[in-house]
Each structure stands twice: as structure tokens, then as C-alpha cells.
Amino acid sequence: MTNVLEVTGLTTTFSRNERAFKVVDNLCLQVKRGESVGIVGESGCGKSVASLSMMRLLSKNGSIAGRIQLNGADLLRYSEKEMQKIRGKEIAMIFQEPMTSLNPVLTIGKQLSEGLEKHEGMNRVQSRQRVLELLTQVGISRANEIYHEYPHRLSGGMRQRVMIAMAIACHPKLLIADEPTTALDVTIQAQILDVMKKIQRELGMSLIMITHDLGVVAETCDRVLVMYAGQVIEAADVRTLLRSPKHPYTMGLIKSTPHNAKGQKRLHSIAGSVPAPDHYPKGCRFAPRCEKVMPVCLEQNPPLLDVDQQSECRCWLYRENRESTAVNG
Amino acid sequence: MKTPLLQVKNLNKKFLVGKGWFQQPSYVHAVHGVNVTVNAGETLGIVGESGCGKSTLGRCILRLIEPTDGEIVFEGQNIRSLQKADMQKLRRDMQMVFQNPFDTLNPKLTIQHILSEPLIAHGIPKRERAAMIEETLEIVGLNKSHLSRYAHEFSGGQRQRIGIARALMLRPKLIIADEPVSALDVSIQSQILNLLQDLQEQFSLTYLFISHDLSVVEHIADRVAVMYLGEVIELAKKEELFQRPMHPYTQTLLSAIPITDPDEKKERIILTGDLPSPSNPPQGCKFHPRCWACMDVCKTETPPFTEADGRLVACHLYTK
Ligand SMILES: Nc1ncnc2c1ncn2[C@@H]1O[C@H](COP(=O)(O)OP(=O)(O)OP(=O)(O)O)[C@@H](O)[C@H]1O
Ligand SMILES: Nc1ncnc2c1ncn2[C@@H]1O[C@H](COP(=O)(O)OP(=O)(O)O)[C@@H](O)[C@H]1O
Ligand code: SF4
Ligand code: SF4
Ligand SMILES: [Mg+2]
Numbered sequence A: 001m002t003n004v005l006e007v008t009g010l011t012t013t014f015s016r017n018e019r020a021f022k023v024v025d026n027l028c029l030q031v032k033r034g035e036s037v038g039i040v041g042e043s044g045c046g047k048s049v050a051s052l053s054m055m056r057l058l059s060k061n062g063s064i065a066g067r068i069q070l071n072g073a074d075l076l077r078y079s080e081k082e083m084q085k086i087r088g089k090e091i092a093m094i095f096q097e098p099m100t101s102l103n104p105v106l107t108i109g110k111q112l113s114e115g116l117e118k119h120e121g122m123n124r125v126q127s128r129q130r131v132l133e134l135l136t137q138v139g140i141s142r143a144n145e146i147y148h149e150y151p152h153r154l155s156g157g158m159r160q161r162v163m164i165a166m167a168i169a170c171h172p173k174l175l176i177a178d179e180p181t182t183a184l185d186v187t188i189q190a191q192i193l194d195v196m197k198k199i200q201r202e203l204g205m206s207l208i209m210i211t212h213d214l215g216v217v218a219e220t221c222d223r224v225l226v227m228y229a230g231q232v233i234e235a236a237d238v239r240t241l242l243r244s245p246k247h248p249y250t251m252g253l254i255k256s257t258p259h260n261a262k263g264q265k266r267l268h269s270i271a272g273s274v275p276a277p278d279h280y281p282k283g284c285r286f287a288p289r290c291e292k293v294m295p296v297c298l299e300q301n302p303p304l305l306d307v308d309q310q311s312e313c314r315c316w317l318y319r320e321n322r323e324s325t326a327v328n329g
Numbered sequence B: 001m002k003t004p005l006l007q008v009k010n011l012n013k014k015f016l017v018g019k020g021w022f023q024q025p026s027y028v029h030a031v032h033g034v035n036v037t038v039n040a041g042e043t044l045g046i047v048g049e050s051g052c053g054k055s056t057l058g059r060c061i062l063r064l065i066e067p068t069d070g071e072i073v074f075e076g077q078n079i080r081s082l083q084k085a086d087m088q089k090l091r092r093d094m095q096m097v098f099q100n101p102f103d104t105l106n107p108k109l110t111i112q113h114i115l116s117e118p119l120i121a122h123g124i125p126k127r128e129r130a131a132m133i134e135e136t137l138e139i140v141g142l143n144k145s146h147l148s149r150y151a152h153e154f155s156g157g158q159r160q161r162i163g164i165a166r167a168l169m170l171r172p173k174l175i176i177a178d179e180p181v182s183a184l185d186v187s188i189q190s191q192i193l194n195l196l197q198d199l200q201e202q203f204s205l206t207y208l209f210i211s212h213d214l215s216v217v218e219h220i221a222d223r224v225a226v227m228y229l230g231e232v233i234e235l236a237k238k239e240e241l242f243q244r245p246m247h248p249y250t251q252t253l254l255s256a257i258p259i260t261d262p263d264e265k266k267e268r269i270i271l272t273g274d275l276p277s278p279s280n281p282p283q284g285c286k287f288h289p290r291c292w293a294c295m296d297v298c299k300t301e302t303p304p305f306t307e308a309d310g311r312l313v314a315c316h317l318y319t320k
């Protein structure tokens, strides 16, 4: 099957006070048509920056290197004007905090119609009809009333639904959802994930689901990338990743979730904390917290290599498996 | 049976909202007729969705905000009638740990200063303070090299350790922990949960553990109270609650937890609609507009919070 998105060697650098640091380091990612790919990792590991980079929505102090191909076209070569035509139509994004991307002075109806009138050339009547359909599609029951409401009058769950409606309005090929349910309660999260899965199926859309919650990944994704300190440290299909994780960090993460501690008095925990981007250690970035650290780990950052048919992993423990396709990091 | 460490009886808290000149005053009944007991040495978990009144309940128990009515009995004494000074003394025994330690740790003060405050407030002589601070810091996994630093120099997990050290300073009997791990990453969250459990054993602490995260509560609590729109709607031993939730809302809540096992398929209950506004809650059973088991009686009559099958539950399904 063809890839909708192919990201190769994506590296995002921020400069602050004359110092530059890599926040996303050599990210490679392919997303097939209709596929859901998860990106998991703890806060600060670069998930949001990676997705903003793909949307070309970084703040001015950030610069991007690498290649981002959407249906074969390299997005990094596009001008801002060209990007504006693509955003929403080809590739759309949902943000963690919907209020930041909804305009507080426009009604829900106005905001949703705008994109349709701009991208699809619809007139008022057509766009209104379509907006009502969209609101219903994302599970808003009183679409007629909500159409005239302002964002601040909606609950968090409703706003997130409006965001989803807005994101799918022009049938994008790819939807990037950055922690779409993190700010929501579990029952509302269940509703939203349900809606997203349904819509994805209906539209045959590809999805990148960014989250720190392995449960959300298990529920929604086909494949997962685990990020740690700006780098992908493991990639596999969901089942393999959750059933037989390869990287010590992924193993630790899965074991640390309370749900997996059934009956045990103490939880597994990973010592230490995530380093900041300007303090990434020289060798393996996980080495200061790793139970299996070896001398080589302190000297050299391991490359991301195939461990077997199913998994790629960035760890010196799997040195022997290195014969195959190296993507160096 | 021993008297419980804490008894909360018919506690209510109403907040006045809508205060415009020509507006009728309206109220949010944030905590509504709550009855819970907490036994010495146990952990009572309080779960429920955002806005259901968990934090308000916790704050009322410590009288950080004044309840509208009801009783709070701590070690047999009704603390609602205590004067300010006596209440202040009692705070030695009852402490709070907050969700976001950053908000509650003054950024202009060093850790030394922050940890001295409770000691000064309770008249601990200066010569004893340093040793107590150092000891407590080590207990929570920090050390005296951290004393001269400011809160913003610490990671989220370390800040929560400082928040816990502050609460632990005077060796309280009860700690009310309001979402103590919700702002932390999974790998850090488990460190803090382990720490809280170790401290409980070491100092025979009693916890009221507030969280919206059901798997965290399942791990740490002995008994669990589920809240919905200001009311406790089910209270049971942890194992019983998680294995066989009785209230339809508890069932929904448990079914909504995403699980990391790709092969464990569970029957998910998807609710329609949002949480109703707490200033205008539905009549009868407050859950009835979203309940799939709703009967006629539910729309008009509030189900009593009564014993059914060895636990407490407020639902007409179990009142016959
Ligand atoms: N000072 C206040 N004035 C008016 N209303 C308030 C006040 N504090 C809380 N409320 C309301 O009381 C209800 C309960 O709030 P509370 O903070 O206790 O919820 P919670 O269960 O702790 O939620 P969360 O999970 O979001 O922390 C909410 O409807 C809230 O808006
Ligand atoms: N505009 C920016 N300027 C400088 N640093 C940034 C900017 N945005 C994010 N960062 C830094 O990049 C790192 C990764 O951030 P982010 O991608 O938001 O993490 P997350 O994985 O939690 O989404 C963090 O250390 C963050 O502080
Ligand atoms: S490379 Fe070494 S330190 Fe890094 S995860 Fe593997 S074993 Fe641990
Ligand atoms: S009392 Fe009625 S509406 Fe309320 S939870 Fe029970 S069955 Fe549902
Ligand atoms: Mg983020």
C-alpha cells in the first residue's frame, strides 16, 4: 500500500540565547492510507514539536531539516502560501487545548463554515448544511443550537468535538491529533476516541495519534513509535510493542502503569527523570536511568535498528541484530 | 469497632454564582450531602470526573474553605465548631498535598524556607528545625544539597516530593492528597505512588486520595468512593468496586478506562451527552439523563444512599 506520509530524518532545532538544541532528532515515519500510527512519550520528548514541524507551524526560533513528503510532494519546499492551501485540506491537526485554536469571538457555525467556503468554494447555504452534518457526525446532538454558540460556552468535550469537526471538514488525507483527549475525563475520552475511529473508517483517513497514554495507543493505533528525549527509541506494531517491548525504556514504561501492576504492592518505576533538550547525555540518552546500562552506552548513542521482523529499537543490547537496514541516529 | 479517624456527616458546600445586580442569586451545590468515614491507616480513594466536587470535599474537610453545613469529626471531635487558633493546632495532624506543587510552592522562596514554614507556624524551636528538615528531605528522596534551591529549579516529580515533604514535616495523621500524581509522567508517577505507600507504612498515615485516574486509585486505595455532581453515589472496598461495580455510573467509568492489553477486549459503555451543569442539576437521580437503566422513578425521586450487598450505593435499581 502507498504511503500517504513519508518523513525522513526530520530534525527540528530551536535556538534560544544564541544556543541551539535539537528537540526532534532524525525522526523517520511512514503512514499508509487508512493507517493509524501512534507517537508516545513523556512530556517534553518532542511529540508536539514533531507534529507542528509536519504542519510547518513552528514558531520563528525553530528550524526544520529533513524531508516531509505528503503524497510524494515535499512540504519543506512549499511556501507559506502553498502550505495554507494544504493545511485543512490535505493534512489537518487537532490540538491538545482546543481553546487555543478556536476563535473566541466567532460562533461555532462561522468558524466551521470559513474553511468550507475557502477550500471547497461552498456558498452560505451549502456550508451551513455541511456544518450541521459535521456536528452531528462528531456526536453533537443539538447541532442547530451549537451552531450559534460561542466556544467558551461549550464544555471541554464539546470543544474537542468541534475541533474534530473542523479538522475533518475538508476530508483531509491525514489527521494529526496531538493529545486530543488528555484534558478530558475518561467517559468523554471514550466518546471522542469512538467518534475519531468511526470517522477514520468512514473517510479512509490516515491518523497520527500523539499521546503519553499507552492505553489510548492500544485502543486506536495500528503501529506505534516510542520517543524518548527527542528520538524514536522503538517502533513496532501495537501488539508487538505492548506484548514484547524491546527497549528498556518501553519495558519500564509498560511495567510502570498501575493497570499492569494487578495485585503487586509496589509499582515498577524508572529511576531519575527525563533530561531537558540542552542536557541530553552524550551516549544513549536513556543511559542515566537504564537498569541495563553498559560501558558502550555511555560513549555512543545507539542507532535505530531492526531487532527482528516486527520491531526497530535504539539500544546497544541488540547489537548482534544489526546486519539489516540501518537508519543512523 | 474502633471509631474512625475521620467521619464526614452530611457535608454540604454551596458556592454562590451569578451575582449580578438584577440576577437571582444561584448556587453550585459542589458537595451535596456527603457521608464518608476514613479509618486510621487506610487509604480512601475519591474518584469522579472533573467538577464533581472532589477538591471541594477535600478542602472542606481541612476547612480551607468553610462547608455550608454538615459535620466533620476528627478523632471524635467535631472540628467545625473549632476556633481559628484551635483549628490551626489541629492542622499538625491533617495536611494536604496538591496536584500542582508548583502553584503552591512560592517561587521566591528556597526549599529551606518552604519547609521551615510549617515548623515555625507550630512553634518548633529553631535549633530543632534543621535536623527535622534534613531528615524529612531524605525520607522523600531528596537531600540537603537541595535546600538552597528554588522550586522552579526542580522537575515535576521533585517538586511533588517537596510538596510531600512539606505535608510530612509535622508528622500528621491524615494526609489529603488531591490529584498528587496527575501532573506527572507515568515513569515519575510510579515513583511518587511508591513513595506515598512507603510513607504510609513508615508513619502509619491515613490517606484521603483524590484522583480522576481510576487505575491509580485501584492501585493505591483500600476503599473507594465514587462521586457524581457533588454526591457520593457508590462506596465500597476496592476489590469489590472494581470487580463488580453496581451503580450504572461506576460501571460506565470503569468501562471507559483505556487498557494497554491489545487482547483484552472489554464491553465499553459510551455515554451520550455531557456532564450536566452543576448549577442546574437534573431532578431525581442526577445521573438519570445519561443512564441507560433509567426508570420512571429515577426522574423524580432521589435514590437514597443505602447499603446493598455489603456496600453503599445510591441507585433505584437496588432499593426494592
Ligand atoms: N470558589 C468557587 N466558586 C464557585 N464555584 C466553585 C468554586 N470552587 C469550585 N466550584 C464549583 O464546584 C464544583 C466542584 O468543583 P471541584 O473543584 O471540587 O471539582 P473536582 O471534582 O475537584 O474537579 P477536578 O477533577 O477538575 O479537579 C464545580 O462545578 C466548580 O465549578
Ligand atoms: N517554541 C519553542 N521554543 C523553544 N523550545 C521549545 C519550543 N517549543 C517546544 N520547545 C521545547 O522542545 C521540547 C519538546 O517539546 P514538545 O514537543 O512540546 O514536547 P511533548 O513531547 O510534550 O509534546 C521541550 O523541551 C520544549 O520545552
Ligand atoms: S543502549 Fe544501553 S543504556 Fe541505552 S537503553 Fe540500551 S542498554 Fe540501556
Ligand atoms: S437511580 Fe435510576 S437513573 Fe439513577 S443510576 Fe440508578 S437506574 Fe440510573
Ligand atoms: Mg505536547
Ligand SMILES: [Mg+2]
Pocket: B054, B055, B056, B178
Ligand atoms: Mg480538583
